[in-house]
Amino acid sequence: MLRALLLESLHPVATSILRSDGVEVITRNGALDEAELAEALQGVHLLGIRSKTQVTERVLDQAPDLLAVGAYCIGTNQIDVSAAAHRGVAAFNAPFSNTRSVVEITLAEIIALTRRLTERDKALHAGIWDKSAEGAHEVRGRTLGIVGYGNIGTQLSVLAEALGMSVVFYDSAEKLSLGNARRMHTLDELLEAADVVTLHVDGRDGNAGMFGAAQFARMREGAIFLNLSRGFVVDYAALRDHVLSGHIAGAAVDVFPDEPKRRGDAFESDLRGLPNVILTPHVGGSTEEAQEAIGQFVSGKLLQYVTHGSTTLSVNLPNLALDERTGSHRLVHLHRNTPGVLAGINKVLAEHEVNIEAQLLSTRGDLGYVVTDVGSDLGPDVCATLGTMSQTIRLRVLS
Ligand SMILES: NC(=O)c1ccc[n+]([C@@H]2O[C@H](COP(=O)([O-])OP(=O)(O)OC[C@H]3O[C@@H](n4cnc5c(N)ncnc54)[C@H](O)[C@@H]3O)[C@@H](O)[C@H]2O)c1
Numbered sequence: 001m002l003r004a005l006l007l008e009s010l011h012p013v014a015t016s017i018l019r020s021d022g023v024e025v026i027t028r029n030g031a032l033d034e035a036e037l038a039e040a041l042q043g044v045h046l047l048g049i050r051s052k053t054q055v056t057e058r059v060l061d062q063a064p065d066l067l068a069v070g071a072y073c074i075g076t077n078q079i080d081v082s083a084a085a086h087r088g089v090a091a092f093n094a095p096f097s098n099t100r101s102v103v104e105i106t107l108a109e110i111i112a113l114t115r116r117l118t119e120r121d122k123a124l125h126a127g128i129w130d131k132s133a134e135g136a137h138e139v140r141g142r143t144l145g146i147v148g149y150g151n152i153g154t155q156l157s158v159l160a161e162a163l164g165m166s167v168v169f170y171d172s173a174e175k176l177s178l179g180n181a182r183r184m185h186t187l188d189e190l191l192e193a194a195d196v197v198t199l200h201v202d203g204r205d206g207n208a209g210m211f212g213a214a215q216f217a218r219m220r221e222g223a224i225f226l227n228l229s230r231g232f233v234v235d236y237a238a239l240r241d242h243v244l245s246g247h248i249a250g251a252a253v254d255v256f257p258d259e260p261k262r263r264g265d266a267f268e269s270d271l272r273g274l275p276n277v278i279l280t281p282h283v284g285g286s287t288e289e290a291q292e293a294i295g296q297f298v299s300g301k302l303l304q305y306v307t308h309g310s311t312t313l314s315v316n317l318p319n320l321a322l323d324e325r326t327g328s329h330r331l332v333h334l335h336r337n338t339p340g341v342l343a344g345i346n347k348v349l350a351e352h353e354v355n356i357e358a359q360l361l362s363t364r365g366d367l368g369y370v371v372t373d374v375g376s377d378l379g380p381d382v383c384a385t386l387g388t389m390s391q392t393i394r395l396r397v398l399s
Contacts, residue, residue: 115136
């Protein structure tokens with residue numbers, strides 16, 4: 001029987017999905033340190049974590065039964081994914097289960113900033129009746145500039161058009177524009193066209209500091225700026241200067257270069273106390289709906305991997321999308337990607353008169369992944385021979 005250890009108070013659906021497939025599930029509320037985790041992983045095949053549990057090479061070396069790690073979140077920096085792959089441990093995450101949540105908060109903030117809602121709210125809480133239309137606008141007819149037209153950027157594009165906004169976008173990769181959105185060929189072109197600029201780029205190293213004084217200076221007078229992507233992408237001191245000068249009329253920021261580790265920790269930023277600036281503690285994707293969607297998505301991926309060998313969207317193994325097996329057994333072989341492995345596997349199968357009904361190979365860097373469906377029984381010799389091939393990292397037989 002497969003056993004899973006789920007840490008860090010995952011959504012209950014993560015547990016129920018695994019249990020419904022016969023997996024024994026142990027849950028714990030908090031994260032575990034390295035030594036505790038290594039001990040807790042004895043006899044455990046599936047591990048579920050959020051961002052606090054560190055799955056290091058040392059932990060992986062002490063977890064011989066582990067088949068897969070599910071990061072029930074977006075990032076996977078807390079897992080040594082390369083060390084995991086080279087020990088035959090698949091890693092999965094939930095790259096787009098909270099996309100809608102980010103899109104909704106972005107739209108809410110665009111409207112709130114355009115109407116200067118936070119200022120009205122603060123004044124009234126302070127007992128001041130400041131009824132005025134000054135500086136308050138509709139978003140209808142305004143131009144939204146989306147930088148990074150990926151999962152979040154594209155969905156935002158569709159919903160913003162439904163609100164009557166004109167959408168322009170800039171993406172460093174070739175992207176299909178949705179609806180009436182217009183592609184800009186440079187970031188500068190977008191900055192000159194947009195009343196609202198919102199960043200949704202990914203966290204690649206080259207994006208560090210991509211938005212600074214020069215880019216703020218290019219923005220329209222009275223424009224609004226949002227960053228819900230990554231903290232290190234923006235020079236916030238430059239944003240502060242442009243807000244204080246009145247050039248930027250408002251901003252919303254959800255991500256920061258140095259974020260406090262724990263709930264209740266102190267928060268320092270150049271942006272505190274600025275007018276018409278909404279600051280949120282990296283909650284863009286944090287909704288109960290997103291937590292549930294993440295629980296469903298990652299538990300589903302773990303089950304697909306252990307029962308069918310499917311590695312679709314794994315962050316560290318070659319990706320193969322697989323359904324039910326066609327034969328009576330499925331051989332799942334992860335190996336070092338050197339010439340002749342496939343021929344070697346098939347030679348062993350032929351020598352033991354095992355007929356191949358279907359076979360798929362995928363490679364990723366120095367790793368190869370072959371999945372073979374066979375119609376006849378496999379004697380112990382077949383698995384022993386395949387398991388001891390010099391390139392074999394992990395061999396599993398799914399029956
Ligand atoms: N605030 C939150 O809570 C929260 C939640 C989820 C995601 N995010 C972050 O939002 C960002 C977008 O997420 P996603 O799922 O849409 O990612 P994605 O990978 O689907 O899209 C990113 C897009 O940005 C483009 N891009 C990268 N660098 C660029 C550059 N310098 N200029 C122009 N385009 C560039 C890429 O080509 C890609 O199309 C990520 O950084 C992610 O970490 C934040």
